[in-house]
Amino acid sequence: MLRSIGALFLLIVAVAQVSAEGYDGYKIYEVTPLTKAQCDLLKDLSKRTDAYDFFSLSRQPLHPARVMVSPNDVNTFEKFLQNNKLQFKVLNKNIGRTIEREFNINQLFRSISPITGKGRLSTERYYNHEEINTYIEDLAKRYPTRVFIKTVGYSYERRHVKTITITNGDGRENKNVVFMDGGFHAREWISPAAVLYVIDQLVENFAENANLLLDYDWVILPVVNPDGYEHTQKSTLSRMWRKTRQPYSLLGVTCYGADPNRNFDFHWNEEGASSNPCVDTYAGPKPFSEPETIIVRDIMHTLKGRGIMYLTIHSYGNYLLYPWGWTSDLPDTWEDLDEVARAGGDAIKEATGTEYSVGSSTNVLYIAAGASDDYGFYAGFPISITMELSGGGLTGFDPPASKIDEYVKETWIGINAMAKKVVEKYPLEKTGFL
Ligand code: 0X9
Ligand code: ZN
Numbered sequence: 001m002l003r004s005i006g007a008l009f010l011l012i013v014a015v016a017q018v019s020a021e022g023y024d025g026y027k028i029y030e031v032t033p034l035t036k037a038q039c040d041l042l043k044d045l046s047k048r049t050d051a052y053d054f055f056s057l058s059r060q061p062l063h064p065a066r067v068m069v070s071p072n073d074v075n076t077f078e079k080f081l082q083n084n085k086l087q088f089k090v091l092n093k094n095i096g097r098t099i100e101r102e103f104n105i106n107q108l109f110r111s112i113s114p115i116t117g118k119g120r121l122s123t124e125r126y127y128n129h130e131e132i133n134t135y136i137e138d139l140a141k142r143y144p145t146r147v148f149i150k151t152v153g154y155s156y157e158r159r160h161v162k163t164i165t166i167t168n169g170d171g172r173e174n175k176n177v178v179f180m181d182g183g184f185h186a187r188e189w190i191s192p193a194a195v196l197y198v199i200d201q202l203v204e205n206f207a208e209n210a211n212l213l214l215d216y217d218w219v220i221l222p223v224v225n226p227d228g229y230e231h232t233q234k235s236t237l238s239r240m241w242r243k244t245r246q247p248y249s250l251l252g253v254t255c256y257g258a259d260p261n262r263n264f265d266f267h268w269n270e271e272g273a274s275s276n277p278c279v280d281t282y283a284g285p286k287p288f289s290e291p292e293t294i295i296v297r298d299i300m301h302t303l304k305g306r307g308i309m310y311l312t313i314h315s316y317g318n319y320l321l322y323p324w325g326w327t328s329d330l331p332d333t334w335e336d337l338d339e340v341a342r343a344g345g346d347a348i349k350e351a352t353g354t355e356y357s358v359g360s361s362t363n364v365l366y367i368a369a370g371a372s373d374d375y376g377f378y379a380g381f382p383i384s385i386t387m388e389l390s391g392g393g394l395t396g397f398d399p400p401a402s403k404i405d406e407y408v409k410e411t412w413i414g415i416n417a418m419a420k421k422v423v424e425k426y427p428l429e430k431t432g433f434l
Pocket of ligand 2: 188
């Protein structure tokens with residue numbers, strides 16, 4: 001008892017030393033466009049300058065955008081809003097302090113709340129990449145006939161990137177496959193948390209979900225971008241990091257990382273991406289410049305013919321998005337995509353009342369080319385969906401740990417419904433790959 005109190009004290013001292021200076025004095029604004037013209041104004045502003053960090057930007061009037069602004073840019077920003085009669089409120093006057101508080105709580109729980117503290121996956125806090133890898137490896141040891149781990153590659157900083165394949169253990173090969181990933185964007189911590197919960201449900205709640213594993217195996221990559229994810233866990237200074245961590249230099253300035261969701265070789269860097277390595281949506285110097293996106297691409301190609309649904313988990317905004325994200329055109333089979341996505345949205349609405357907007361990425365959210373969902377669809381997955389989970393905290397990317405349980409359970413309801421629809425629409429005999 002005394003020892004654990006001592007450990008806790010040391011921990012508090014250690015985390016208290018983490019400074020908030022990274023985002024000290026940064027403000028968070030909620031700006032609500034009332035007209036289409038005001039939506040366009042905000043969109044132009046987000047494109048024109050990197051001074052403002054748009055955490056969310058919607059195409060529709062009345063859908064609020066959330067923007068983080070540095071202390072130096074606050075005056076200019078407010079003037080712009082006033083001049084254009086844009087409605088706004090300040091959600092947080094000093095996000096640095098808020099991030100620090102939430103970050104420290106998670107750190108504090110690190111030593112007293114292990115990932116499987118209660119035997120099953122615990123949803124009490126966010127986990128780091130190593131804990132996640134250990135968790136899936138332990139599952140494979142506990143369920144050796146149903147669960148398999150594969151090291152599928154290495155991140156830029158040489159972290160082991162692992163997939164977990166979940167089967168029903170009947171030994172049949174070449175089943176259809178659901179390929180799901182999380183942790184593309186480093187700061188979206190709720191994504192790996194939700195993916196872990198899906199793993200828990202498929203493995204530990206096998207009897208209840210056996211129908212999802214009869215004709216289908218699930219290949220799951222919980223953290224696509226572990227370097228970025230770890231960077232956000234290192235200190236509050238980097239909590240809002242989005243990209244990978246490979247260094248890139250431009251005009252003598254070195255900036256880090258590319259946006260993995262702009263790095264795929266399909267209409268690469270055409271729209272909604274940047275050629276500036278210092279920008280959050282940097283597409284990379286060339287398609288597949290990042291080892292992390294090569295890994296995802298190779299998994300997709302390996303599953304050719306068997307891969308039916310590709311599901312990539314992001315946050316935030318409550319969207320179920322399908323191709324295309326590079327053009328406002330819809331694919332010929334958009335009704336199939338819509339049917340599956342809507343099954344997820346409807347199930348969530350019925351269970352919790354949370355509303356998800358369903359539609360093509362470009363039409364519902366914004367245009368952005370070079371993303372994994374478009375690539376997966378192009379590479380042969382008939383269903384390819386980006387799920388943007390609920391937001392939380394003040395940035396939207398920082399739901400407090402106390403919200404994890406509620407969010408991941410809600411997410412699972414949607415994923416379960418989409419998977420049921422896919423299993424029904426694409427049975428093995430129909431797809432005929434056996
Ligand atoms: O911009 C993104 O990469 C995704 N949103 S996020 O806030 N998580 O960054 C949306 C991607 C949607 N898909 C395509 N545009 N193809
Ligand atoms: Zn994302």
